Amino acid sequence: MQRIVRDQAKKFAFDWRDEPLLTVDPGETFEIETFDASVGYFRSPTDLAIPAKRPGFDRNPPLVNPIGGPVYVRGANRGDTLVAVIESITVEGYSWIAVGPRRGPLGDSAKYPELSQQYTTKIFRHEPGPSGTTRDGTLHFSERIRWPITPFIGTIGVCPDREVLTSNDGQGDWGGNLDVRDVAPGNRIYLPVSHPGGLFYLGDVHASQGDTEFTGTAAETQATVRLRLEVVPNRRVPWMRIEKPDSIISLYAVKPLEVAVETATLSLIDWLVSDYGFTATDAYCLVSTCPDFRIHVYQMCKIGKLSYVAGAELPKRVLLGSGAASTGG
Incomplete structure (x- = not known):
């Protein structure tokens, strides 16, 4: 190896x-x-x-x-x-x-x-x-x-x-x-x-x-x-993403924190539309109603030029309930 x-x-x-x-x-x-x-x-x-x-x-x-x-x-x-x-x-x-x-x-x-x-x-x-x-x-x-x-x-x-x-x-x-x-x-x-x-x-x-x-x-x-x-090949994600065995997470880093949270969520909505067959309306409403939607504040420390890092997460069981198949990225 x-x-x-x-x-x-x-x-x-x-x-x-x-x-x-x-x-x-x-x-x-x-x-x-x-x-x-x-x-x-x-x-x-x-x-x-x-x-x-x-x-x-x-x-x-x-x-x-x-x-x-x-x-x-x-x-x-x-x-x-x-x-x-x-x-x-x-x-x-x-x-x-x-x-x-x-x-x-x-x-x-x-x-x-x-x-x-x-x-x-x-x-x-x-x-x-x-x-x-x-x-x-x-x-x-x-x-x-x-x-x-x-x-x-x-x-x-x-x-x-x-x-x-x-x-x-x-x-x-x-x-x-x-x-x-x-x-x-x-x-x-x-x-x-x-x-x-x-x-x-x-x-x-x-x-x-x-x-x-x-x-x-x-x-x-x-x-x-x-x-x-x-x-x-021939597909570029807009920002770093994470696929866990049971969920997907969209990330974003910027200051202030509320912009990082909003942008990570908007990117997650785009992911639902492009990969999971959601309409924009359903994806938009899902992140406000699903009790398992989560926002993570991964990094918010005062070091150098570091921005604040947020992640928006949804479980796959919710996504697959739409009838779409997971493509991961």
Whole structure:
């Protein structure tokens, strides 16, 4: 099996000029070993998020969120859609979160001086599960709080059309640092292709995260991601989409948040009309009446130029009730 090893997964931009690290056939399974968001700097509670001590923070924007790629997919061309099918994510033995002065919404807090006047790093131990791996393991937040490891890929995408955008705050229809916790094993991620081969990257795996990544970091970790890439020829999705086994999700990132929510919903309506046989009227009314319609606020943290990321989701059982067959993308 082909693999991008961790020491190769240290790119900090989605750059169409990069030489591919792998060339794969559509449907070929391969692996990418990822660094955590801070390239291995945080290993113990004594490793604090002091900018002067962090490697890469002497650059603007800082060298964080390393990604592995690009991966060239034979047969992928501009105007196609690339589908990333995530088979598994195996995280390493720990994850971390770092808070402190001028970090996140409480980084200047007068009410909680412990957050605005000192740096804190928390290290979370990962316990393997019944399989003997972390794929079904447990994250230990503290001595009394723990939960199942629920890994996902925080930064994923293909090279944008004409720009070179950083893995730190680059976002767009092509993907980027979106921190969508549904970019997870078992799901299919749809990306619009702008360059021959697609030029695919990923990194920034999280062991778990709640909606919004409120502090600016979540359970950041290193991981091995196993996946395959498929090509839908001559069809380009308007923005990154997700197909779960039981639902579909349309994404959008912009500020303010209400525009991200509205645009994600409008894009979902378009998806219902184009792929599921709905009339515009039925699709429009469905998102206001279906009790299982959901809006997700995946990312809403104050970091660099990041926009807010929203997703609009509907279960497939509702869609298939229309009599249409699922096409996925």
